[in-house]
Amino acid sequence: MQQVIDTSLFDLVHDPSEKGNVLDVYPEKAAELIELASQHYDLFYKAREEE
Numbered sequence: 001m002q003q004v005i006d007t008s009l010f011d012l013v014h015d016p017s018e019k020g021n022v023l024d025v026y027p028e029k030a031a032e033l034i035e036l037a038s039q040h041y042d043l044f045y046k047a048r049e050e051e
Helices: 027-050
Strands: none
């Protein structure tokens, strides 16, 4: 079973094991990615839930 974690952002080049969350270091990038994820969800999943 996959562990549920809070919103996170990892630097996979320097931290491939995903041990250090850099969400607070790059808040603008995190906000951008969260918005893109929301748009993706709305486009591909939201309509299915409403059926």
